[in-house]
Amino acid sequence: xxxxxxxxxxRFGDVAAVDQVSFSVADRELVALLGPSGGGKTTVLRMxxxxxxxxxxxLFIGGRRVNEVPVQDRNIGFVFQNYALFxxxxxxxxxxxxxxxxxxxxxxxxxxxxELLGVFGLEGLARRFxxxxxxxxxxxxxxxxxxxxxxxxxLLDEPFAAxxxxxxxxxxxxxxRLHNELHVTTLFVTHDQEEAMEVASRIVxxxxxxxxxxxxxxxxxxxxxxxxxxxxxxxxxVLEGPVQNTEARIxxxxxxxxxxxxxxxxxxxxxxxxxxxxxxxxxFRYIATxxxxxxxxxxxxxxxxxxxxxxxxxxxxxxxxxxxxxxxxVRVSFQIREYRVLSSEAGPLxxxxxxxSQPHIAEGI
Amino acid sequence: MSSPRPRVLPGFRLTLGFTVFYLSLLLLxxxxxxxxxxxxxxxxxxxxxxxxxxxxxxxxxxxxxxAIAGLINxxxxxxxxxxxxxxxxxxxxxxxxxxDVPFALPTAVGGLALASVYSPTGWMGRWxxxxxxxxxxxxxxxxxxxxxxxxxxxxxxxxxxPFVVRTVQPVLESLDRSIxxxxxxxxxxxxxxxxxxxxxxxIPSILTGFTLAFARAVGEFGSIQFISSNVPFKTQIAxxxxxxKLDAYELEGAVAIAVFLLGVSFMILAAINLLEGWTRRFxx
Amino acid sequence: xxxxxxxxxxxxxxxxGPTESLAIRCLxxxxxxxxxxxxxxxxxxSVFGEAFGRGLKPYLDALRDPRTLASxxxxxxxxxxxxxxxxxxxxxxxxxxxxxxxxxxxLLVTLIDLPFAISPVVVGVMLLVLFGAQGYFGPxxxxxxxxxxxxxxxxxxxxxxxxxxxxxxxxxxLMQSRGPDLEEAALTLGASGWQTFWHVTxxxxxxxxxxxxxxxxxxxxxxxxxxxxxxxxxxxEIPLALWVDTLNSEHQGTAAFAVASLLxxxxxxxxxxxxxxxxxxxxxxxxxxxxxxE
Numbered sequence: 029x030x031x032x033x034x035x036x037x038x039r040f041g042d043v044a045a046v047d048q049v050s051f052s053v054a055d056r057e058l059v060a061l062l063g064p065s066g067g068g069k070t071t072v073l074r075m076x077x078x079x080x081x082x083x084x085x086x087l088f089i090g091g092r093r094v095n096e097v098p099v100q101d102r103n104i105g106f107v108f109q110n111y112a113l114f115x116x117x118x119x120x121x122x123x124x125x126x127x128x129x130x131x132x133x134x135x136x137x138x139x140x141x142x143e144l145l146g147v148f149g150l151e152g153l154a155r156r157f158x159x160x161x162x163x164x165x166x167x168x169x170x171x172x173x174x175x176x177x178x179x180x181x182x183l184l185d186e187p188f189a190a191x192x193x194x195x196x197x198x199x200x201x202x203x204x205r206l207h208n209e210l211h212v213t214t215l216f217v218t219h220d221q222e223e224a225m226e227v228a229s230r231i232v233x234x235x236x237x238x239x240x241x242x243x244x245x246x247x248x249x250x251x252x253x254x255x256x257x258x259x260x261x262x263x264x265x266v267l268e269g270p271v272q273n274t275e276a277r278i279x280x281x282x283x284x285x286x287x288x289x290x291x292x293x294x295x296x297x298x299x300x301x302x303x304x305x306x307x308x309x310x311x312f313r314y315i316a317t318x319x320x321x322x323x324x325x326x327x328x329x330x331x332x333x334x335x336x337x338x339x340x341x342x343x344x345x346x347x348x349x350x351x352x353x354x355x356x357x358v359r360v361s362f363q364i365r366e367y368r369v370l371s372s373e374a375g376p377l378x379x380x381x382x383x384x385s386q387p388h389i390a391e392g393i
Numbered sequence: 394m395s396s397p398r399p400r401v402l403p404g405f406r407l408t409l410g411f412t413v414f415y416l417s418l419l420l421l422x423x424x425x426x427x428x429x430x431x432x433x434x435x436x437x438x439x440x441x442x443x444x445x446x447x448x449x450x451x452x453x454x455x456x457x458x459x460a461i462a463g464l465i466n467x468x469x470x471x472x473x474x475x476x477x478x479x480x481x482x483x484x485x486x487x488x489x490x491x492x493d494v495p496f497a498l499p500t501a502v503g504g505l506a507l508a509s510v511y512s513p514t515g516w517m518g519r520w521x522x523x524x525x526x527x528x529x530x531x532x533x534x535x536x537x538x539x540x541x542x543x544x545x546x547x548x549x550x551x552x553x554x555p556f557v558v559r560t561v562q563p564v565l566e567s568l569d570r571s572i573x574x575x576x577x578x579x580x581x582x583x584x585x586x587x588x589x590x591x592x593x594x595x596i597p598s599i600l601t602g603f604t605l606a607f608a609r610a611v612g613e614f615g616s617i618q619f620i621s622s623n624v625p626f627k628t629q630i631a632x633x634x635x636x637x638k639l640d641a642y643e644l645e646g647a648v649a650i651a652v653f654l655l656g657v658s659f660m661i662l663a664a665i666n667l668l669e670g671w672t673r674r675f676x677x
Numbered sequence: 678x679x680x681x682x683x684x685x686x687x688x689x690x691x692x693x694g695p696t697e698s699l700a701i702r703c704l705x706x707x708x709x710x711x712x713x714x715x716x717x718x719x720x721x722x723s724v725f726g727e728a729f730g731r732g733l734k735p736y737l738d739a740l741r742d743p744r745t746l747a748s749x750x751x752x753x754x755x756x757x758x759x760x761x762x763x764x765x766x767x768x769x770x771x772x773x774x775x776x777x778x779x780x781x782x783x784l785l786v787t788l789i790d791l792p793f794a795i796s797p798v799v800v801g802v803m804l805l806v807l808f809g810a811q812g813y814f815g816p817x818x819x820x821x822x823x824x825x826x827x828x829x830x831x832x833x834x835x836x837x838x839x840x841x842x843x844x845x846x847x848x849x850x851l852m853q854s855r856g857p858d859l860e861e862a863a864l865t866l867g868a869s870g871w872q873t874f875w876h877v878t879x880x881x882x883x884x885x886x887x888x889x890x891x892x893x894x895x896x897x898x899x900x901x902x903x904x905x906x907x908x909x910x911x912x913x914e915i916p917l918a919l920w921v922d923t924l925n926s927e928h929q930g931t932a933a934f935a936v937a938s939l940l941x942x943x944x945x946x947x948x949x950x951x952x953x954x955x956x957x958x959x960x961x962x963x964x965x966x967x968x969x970x971e
Binding site: 477480501505 | 713716717720727770773779792796798860895901918940943952
């Protein structure tokens with residue numbers, strides 16, 4: 029089922045939890061609603077489910093306007109952050125609840141429950157009560173319960189927040205597999221950008237009740253529409269300095285003014301991978317000292333410090349780090365290959381500025 | 394709860410010694426004396442007092458009226474707990490404070506006031522008095538509220554009113570709202586959600602509240618003194634029968650019936666402890 | 678009080694979710710009000726209606742009656758003797774139970790709660806068995822011309838018995854949840870046992886103590902059944918609650934209700950203080966939680 033929101037708002041008293049949000053999700057997509065807490069993403073999910081009523085705007089599911097359709101009639105599978113299993117019912121009764129409500133025949137209902145117990149690896153636990161299960165098992169029961177009546181949409185609120193880091197990784201992969209098998213349109217809320225990037229085919233980014241950007245993980249990482257998105261997805265170096273004589277100086281770094289008048293301030297941002305380093309101090313324009321190396325697997329993040337004290341984050345592969353002979357405390361020359369000019373926090377970003385290679389010596393001539 | 398710690402804190406001997414001494418003096422010696430006295434009666438005499446037709450009639454009224462009062466409070470108390478925890482309306486805090494009136498108001502005053510409200514000339518009783526339209530539905534004598542068995546139920550409902558509310562209220566407050574939302578997402582309406590999801594979670598606390606209310610009502614005397622006509626076989630409850638025996642200088646009879654009531658109280662207490670253990674099972 | 682209300686509503690703010698239709702909500706609230714009206718509000722109102730029904734003068738006359746004043750004095754005297762004793766007991770019992778481990782602790786806790794389960798009339802019978810004319814100590818007491826039942830000591834004992842649990846019951850769960858850490862910290866800083874108790878333990882539990890005290894006080898001043906058994910209905914020598922009964926049985930309705938109104942004022946004052954203490958506790962808890970998350 030497709031979903032479409034047209035300038036949907038939700039106000040709680042004077043607070044706009046969701047402000048004029050529009051986006052659509054195609055049938056069978058796996059989409060993440062991402063943002064910091066209080067960003068409005070959970071409210072959007074709850075409005076789609078029918079647990080909240082929009083204050084304004086229109087909500088369509090499968091092309092039908094559902095603003096006034098009560099939650100009971102939307103045929104939605106919702107997985108709550110704390111699972112919300114019925115404590116007085118067994119696992120089997122929890123899963124069968126939606127079937128009983130929809131008046132499935134007992135034989136069909138118990139066959140469906142058996143099937144789901146199998147799919148979710150819960151065989152033998154049918155007669156257990158929720159409080160007798162581990163957190164991971166409870167979550168599987170919650171998802172099985174939500175899927176039992178064959179919902180047209182599966183909505184998950186922070187599905188991985190309550191499990192520990194190791195199980196979380198397994199659950200992410202499992203959710204992707206599940207989605208590939210079931211082909212049910214799936215939306216999940218998360219505040220973890222890594223989780224959204226890894227699991228979702230598209231990401232909707234919210235901040236302070238507004239939709240900031242919607243796109244594939246690659247799009248939002250490589251073409252963020254504003255500074256908020258750029259900073260929220262991945263790591264961003266942000267530098268700013270005063271403009272004088274059509275040049276901005278930030279510590280030792282010099283940038284063109286990019287149209288900012290003299291006396292104004294230029295803000296620029298760049299990803300760590302845009303920093304290119306060399307042990308040959310003559311190779312690039314600027315000189316810095318490598319202060320810290322963070323080992324993140326095959327990629328390393330390093331912090332380099334200029335003589336002015338300016339600190340820049342850079343990223344480098346393990347091979348390049350070894351090939352260049354880098355280590356904490358060595359001096360390197362570096363350049364910034366590409367960067368973007370930032371306006372205000374929420375303002376649009378300019379296209380990327382590609383910096384031609386500027387050998388140090390060339391400037392000296 | 395706390396891990397075993399060495400006794401570094403002072404005052405163990407002093408406080409425990411005082412506690413045990415105080416309880417022995419005020420509670421255990423009187424209790425023991427009563428039990429001792431009943432054993433001196435001999436089984437035959439004890440049984441004779443405990444199972445006399447008047448005593449049986451008094452127990453029957455005491456227990457049925459207490460049970461009916463408890464059931465009224467199960468319905469009314471659950472309703473009150475629901476309204477107080479789920480809805481916001483003007484006067485909610487006043488209503489909440491009002492629930493504790495039976496704890497704070499001497500039962501004698503409660504009985505006096507109820508007798509006046511439900512007497513044939515009272516604010517409520519007059520609607521059921523002989524000759525009134527509603528009263529005529531019940532025959533030429535109308536429906537007697539105060540000074541009848543109905544009056545006993547009314548008074549016992551009053552004295553035990555807070556128990557169900559105060560046991561259900563915290564459970565309802567801590568009940569996870571998302572389980573109701575989950576039920577709604579799965580297609581259940583509000584009525585069904587209440588019956589299949591909320592009510593089962595409340596049952597242990599409702600039962601505990603009922604048992605506490607019942608225990609309170611079984612022992613009640615003060616309010617009954619005012620609202621019951623104290624007619625043997627009709628409106629006399631067990632504590633009134635004890636008083637009657639005492640007034641007739643039949644200490645033996647009073648002791649026997651008192652020990653019987655005490656035994657019932659202990660059984661109710663055991664039931665309450667079991668119920669509270671059960672309640673905790675679902676609160677993980 | 679306003680702070681309490683806003684705190685409450687803010688913590689529930691976005692909890693719209695599924696709820697009942699307006700009509701159902703109004704119906705349920707209405708039914709709840711009818712229930713409370715029939716059993717609580719009407720009787721309360723009737724106390725004042727009957728007490729002042731014949732004007733202020735009969736009301737004041739009833740209160741100025743020397744027998745009423747003597748009853749009032751006796752009622753206050755009972756509370757003044759009983760409440761402090763049971764408060765000291767409650768604090769000592771809570772200290773022993775929550776700060777130490779010893780065999781038989783669950784039994785002790787059950788014993789403390791026992792008076793709530795026992796019919797007051799049965800309590801009276803117990804005292805008669807001990808101190809009455811046919812009781813174990815009856816002959817000895819008569820020989821020495823010392824009266825316990827049908828005199829002040831019997832009323833004190835009866836009232837003590839029925840109010841034993843109040844303070845202990847408030848303190849035990851609170852001190853259990855607070856744990857011994859603060860007291861142990863005070864000891865490591867060199868405080869003596871009494872200093873620790875006065876400066877560390879008591880300030881943390883004083884509202885709970887007060888809560889128990891006002892409830893014990895209300896019960897002590899209003900106890901009927903237990904005192905009824907061990908007292909003689911002599912005007913001026915019985916507490917107010919029993920004086921109400923005597924007046925009522927003598928068909929002095931206005932006087933009975935006038936005296937009852939005194940006890941009703943006591944109940945209202947108790948409820949007001951109780952509500953104040955609860956909102957205060959609520960605030961302190963909310964503060965404790967917010968400092969916890971910081």
